[in-house]
Amino acid sequence: MAKLSTLVASSLLLLATLATAFQNVRFQPCRTNRAHQSHPSSLHQALDTGSSRHTATRLSAQMPTRPSWFRRTDNNKPETVLSMSDNDDNNTPDDDDDKTAKKVAGRKKRVLMGYRLSAVIYALLSIATLVPAFVKPQLTAMALNYAGGPVLAGGVAYILTSAATNDRLGSDTYKRLNLMLSKFGLAWLLAAILVTQRTATPLSRGAKIVCNPLVVLASLSATINGIKGWGYGVKGWDKKGDASFGNDLVGLFQSSMGVFVSAIPDASSGIYLLGTLFSAGLLVKKAIELGELILGGGGAATGAQLAVRILAMAKLQLLAGVIFVLMDAAKRKRLSGSTFVELNVLSSIVWLGMGAFLKNVGQAKSSTLAFVFGSFSLLTGLQFYVKNKRSAN
Numbered sequence: 001m002a003k004l005s006t007l008v009a010s011s012l013l014l015l016a017t018l019a020t021a022f023q024n025v026r027f028q029p030c031r032t033n034r035a036h037q038s039h040p041s042s043l044h045q046a047l048d049t050g051s052s053r054h055t056a057t058r059l060s061a062q063m064p065t066r067p068s069w070f071r072r073t074d075n076n077k078p079e080t081v082l083s084m085s086d087n088d089d090n091n092t093p094d095d096d097d098d099k100t101a102k103k104v105a106g107r108k109k110r111v112l113m114g115y116r117l118s119a120v121i122y123a124l125l126s127i128a129t130l131v132p133a134f135v136k137p138q139l140t141a142m143a144l145n146y147a148g149g150p151v152l153a154g155g156v157a158y159i160l161t162s163a164a165t166n167d168r169l170g171s172d173t174y175k176r177l178n179l180m181l182s183k184f185g186l187a188w189l190l191a192a193i194l195v196t197q198r199t200a201t202p203l204s205r206g207a208k209i210v211c212n213p214l215v216v217l218a219s220l221s222a223t224i225n226g227i228k229g230w231g232y233g234v235k236g237w238d239k240k241g242d243a244s245f246g247n248d249l250v251g252l253f254q255s256s257m258g259v260f261v262s263a264i265p266d267a268s269s270g271i272y273l274l275g276t277l278f279s280a281g282l283l284v285k286k287a288i289e290l291g292e293l294i295l296g297g298g299g300a301a302t303g304a305q306l307a308v309r310i311l312a313m314a315k316l317q318l319l320a321g322v323i324f325v326l327m328d329a330a331k332r333k334r335l336s337g338s339t340f341v342e343l344n345v346l347s348s349i350v351w352l353g354m355g356a357f358l359k360n361v362g363q364a365k366s367s368t369l370a371f372v373f374g375s376f377s378l379l380t381g382l383q384f385y386v387k388n389k390r391s392a393n
Contacts, residue, residue, distance in 0.1 A: 104237040108164060111232065114225030115161040118185070121218035122154030129209055141360040144353030146209055149315035152322065153184050153222060155346035159339055160229055169233035172255060173325055173339065175248070178230035180321040185222025187314035191307035192216050210307060259328045268335070268380065272327035275351075275373040276320055282366075283316040315350065322347050326377070336384045344381030348374045 126147045133143040156177050163174045192210040209215070234248045235241040264270045290309040322343050329340045351374025358367035 100238055107232065107237055111164055111225055111228055112161055114221045114228070115157045115164065118181075118218050118222040118225065119154045119157040119161065121214050121221070122150040122157065125150040125209065125212060125214065125218065126154065128212065141353075141356040145357035146311075148350035148353045149184070149188075149311060149318070152315065152318050152346050152350050153181060155342060156181050156184075156318070156322070157222065157225075159342055160226075163339070164229060164232075167237070169229050170236070171233070172252060173328070175230050175233045175252060176256075176321060176325055178226045178233065179252075180226075180318050182223045182226025182230070184314045184318045185219040185224075185226060187310050187317075188215060189219035189223060191310045191314075192219065194303040194307040194310070196303075210311065256324070259324070259331065262331060265331060269327055269330040271373070271376055272323055272330050275323040275377075276327055278369055278373065279316055279320040279323060283313060283320060286313045286316060319347060319350050323373075335380065336388060338388070341381050341384050341388070344377045344384075348378035348381065350374075351377060 129147040129150065130143050133140040160169075160174060160177055160181065163169055163171070163177075168174055169178070188210060192215045195210050231245065232239075234243050234245055260273075264273065286309055290306065290313065293305055293309065326335070326340060326343055326347070329335050329337065334340060335344075351370050355367045355370030355374055358364075358370055
């Protein structure tokens with residue numbers, strides 16, 4: 001009986017102790033989440049303590065710390081939010097457009113500066129080439145012939161300046177002009193290097209032209225900006241065009257062959273075709289002379305001779321290309337355009353200067369053809385110039 005009384009008393013004491021412990025614990029409703037589920041022992045450990053303050057402290061210490069990228073959505077599902085870099089707030093579509101616009105403006109500005117630089121320097125070289133004609137009138141024909149190259153190159157650079165300003169470099173006409181200008185500049189640069197091989201033999205007047213230090217600057221500018229202008233014509237100022245450079249060259253060649261074999265609709269197209277073939281024939285002749293000089297031996301004196309032939313070839317390839325462009329425009333009935341009016345006038349200067357030189361050296365037939373082509377180009381250019389002026393008024 002005594003043992004039974006002792007057991008009952010112990011049970012009552014234990015119940016009283018548990019009741020006191022439960023009275024000190026405050027239960028609050030909480031949301032079920034993965035963090036609590038992953039730590040089931042946290043509640044039991046809290047019940048073993050006698051203080052809610054200690055319970056909260058132990059629970060917060062054992063709960064895993066949520067990273068800065070973890071948050072909950074409205075439907076109580078965890079969501080991962082990627083952290084932003086320091087520069088992400090600058091990568092908006094509007095900012096990207098602004099950066100592209102600035103790059104395009106910078107590229108256009110540099111190309112325009114290159115074209116203008118080439119145009120100005122080639123114009124100055126043309127004037128310098130004509131100076132001997134005022135001192136010695138017997139040198140007039142030679143001076144006019146040598147001045148034709150830089151006059152035509154400077155004029156083409158000027159025309160390309162207008163085309164770049166008006167975003168027309170993608171046209172086949174300006175692609176051809178860019179490629180021809182770059183070849184002209186490269187040829188003059190090579191000639192300037194060759195004439196540095198000085199000897200006791202005096203340099204000819206043709207070789208002396210490229211002795212001017214400005215020739216290197218103008219030639220580099222023409223070569224680089226001619227290539228860049230053609231490239232921007234293919235890819236666009238933003239360089240995002242899908243066309244490839246190789247395919248564009250192939251396309252230009254195919255379109256050129258198409259212009260050659262297409263029907264001749266009028267007399268103007270026929271005259272331009274003959275002018276293209278004639279200037280191309282003179283180019284082949286100079287190329288043969290250059291090959292003979294190279295195969296015949298080198299030497300310091302030959303460097304200046306090579307330079308003179310290269311200068312002549314540079315002028316003839318540019319002239320042939322310009323006349324081809326005019327033939328294409330004539331077949332398309334576009335000779336009234338300002339570009340073609342200017343090309344007609346420029347090519348006439350080259351034709352007439354070359355005709356005077358050929359006559360002076362006794363090549364009467366070639367001289368006559370040059371005068372005919374020059375007169376036709378000049379009259380055609382002036383005709384459309386006057387017509388455009390009247391239409392504008």
